[in-house]
Amino acid sequence: MPALRYELIKTCAKSGARLGRVHTPHGTIETPAFMPVGTQATVKGMTPEELKEVGAEIILSNTYHLFLRPGHELVREAGGLHGFMHWDRPILTDSGGFQVFSLSKIRKIKEEGVTFQSHIDGSKKFLSPEASIGVQNALGADIIMSFDECAPYPCDYAYAKRSMEMTTRWAKRGQIAHARPDDQALFGIVQGSTYKELRVESAKQLVDLDLPGYSIGGLSVGEPGEIMNDILEHTIPHLPKDKPRYLMGVGSPDYLIDGALRGVDMFDCVLPTRIGRNGTIFTANGRIIVRDAKYARDFTPLDPACDCYVCRNYTRGYIRHLFKTGELLGLRLATWHNLHFLLSLMKQVRQAIREDDLPGFRERFFRQYGYIE
């Protein structure tokens, strides 16, 4: 029995958006879904119970970080990531590819794999397609990623082509190395930078491998939003309808809605948690910076339209005080609300698809949020 099954419930009559369910060994995810990021086996500042309360059905964790600390063998001994971190719902791990290129000093990229320096202690480390899958087999996430090279932006055509082709070869090697296909669904990652023909070629090559799902990587790395949407429109039609599509590293409200409109099923991003810890808050009327002096005597909720635990019980003035005095609770409350905001947004997106009106929802949301006048 395969580790993952995608169930298509319906497609929006007015867009490419689709409502579905992803069934995994640890439960079912309603899609389109946003996945909070728990880099080091914890979504910063949140307990698993709180993640459930804000509506998280799946979280993402990072192979690169866990490979370095505490080490995947230790996590395996602890009963895998689920047991280690006390989270019993689905988990997705990335391959470590993106972090090797973004966080560490690269020593050498070869066909065999990548030798790099740990960003923690500078020690020499090696990850290959086989090693990445081996680490992910030890971590035990429900959904795992093929090792890929995430090309930088901008990137010339020749480099992007070589890189994309190597990523396909790495996907094949990972598929062969994968030791737990019945427990863990291996996704391939479509690359090809901003070149549509490379994206199409990448999608076709990976679809030939008949993997249980497909990720779209190398976007939201600095390119304008229109390029990202354009690439999605040219890539997604080449992905199978009966498998989930995951757009990596995307988490701003506009990108989530625009991705869903084009048929994306899954998203992840550190944005809500990272900006939250910095005192930046999502509201129905756009972002606010709650540290600002103007909120000192504002005894209304972070987002008056929100019904989350934070907005029901605390005020902007109090949360500003927590940030100004460096109190941990400030980070917690901001993170909590921001995650609730995005997960609630995804619920609204799913409802809009159910009602065949995601474009109408987009228009209303964008106008209130301030994306459009």
Next chain:
Amino acid sequence: MPALRYELIKTCAKSGARLGRVHTPHGTIETPAFMPVGTQATVKGMTPEELKEVGAEIILSNTYHLFLRPGHELVREAGGLHGFMHWDRPILTDSGGFQVFSLSKIRKIKEEGVTFQSHIDGSKKFLSPEASIGVQNALGADIIMSFDECAPYPCDYAYAKRSMEMTTRWAKRGQIAHARPDDQALFGIVQGSTYKELRVESAKQLVDLDLPGYSIGGLSVGEPGEIMNDILEHTIPHLPKDKPRYLMGVGSPDYLIDGALRGVDMFDCVLPTRIGRNGTIFTANGRIIVRDAKYARDFTPLDPACDCYVCRNYTRGYIRHLFKTGELLGLRLATWHNLHFLLSLMKQVRQAIREDDLPGFRERFFRQYGYIE
């Protein structure tokens, strides 16, 4: 109607310990009680709901800190401390006296009051007995403290005597200045350093003021534990039986039990939260430092004898990982468990008094904890 009523339930047949209840406008506290410290209108890292879950019936907050940030007038506008921080149970505020002497560069102590530098921005500030009560009237805690001078340890007799006598005069001024005696119970603070005759004199002078409760200050400031216990034995008989007695700044398990044995009803200390954030954990068998390498693969709970949320769901190995990677959740879980440990200890102390055997409980607890061989 007075703001506070102390109800004596029973006295331990084998010690001076007493079981009681303190009734306040925001609810009742079972005593002997430990009060977690929420210095800046938050117990670091904990929500009010979590404080209730670990069993906190009252918390303490700091006048000095809130006077400086965000300012007591802002807190008053927010509905007082209870409304500001979303805590609907009793609160006690200290007078700011201790912090003026321990945290700020003192400019001048005069009979009138104390001019000092803010530890935040170095600005010049003034607190007097009247000003401290004014700030506390704005904060709105159920129990408030008279402004006192906390003499250093060691301290010569002449200084200790002058200081204690000024503290009594300040208590009288505070009592006159107190604007909300029906909502807030003002405690006097017994001083007198390590000199028994000064302690007795201080107690008598304050008892003459007929205040609703009495604090014992200036202990646990560096003197040996035997001195503290000796002072308690000589002070408490001079305090009225029908009013609560609060030993300030005490929170280690041995001091809590030894204080309760001598008739103390209330305690507070930053110890459980502060050492928790440093990775030091209370267990039935003594403290452990969970950051230590030996716990990396220890997949047992922080304290195998504990049934708190943290011990039911997480392991030492995981919590060590959180500390080693600087994750917020580590601070939260350690704080949570340590507070649960002390509040559960106080529950056991109350049960032992009920059973007329606090000395027996002390013996068993001290032996298991490792205080005695």
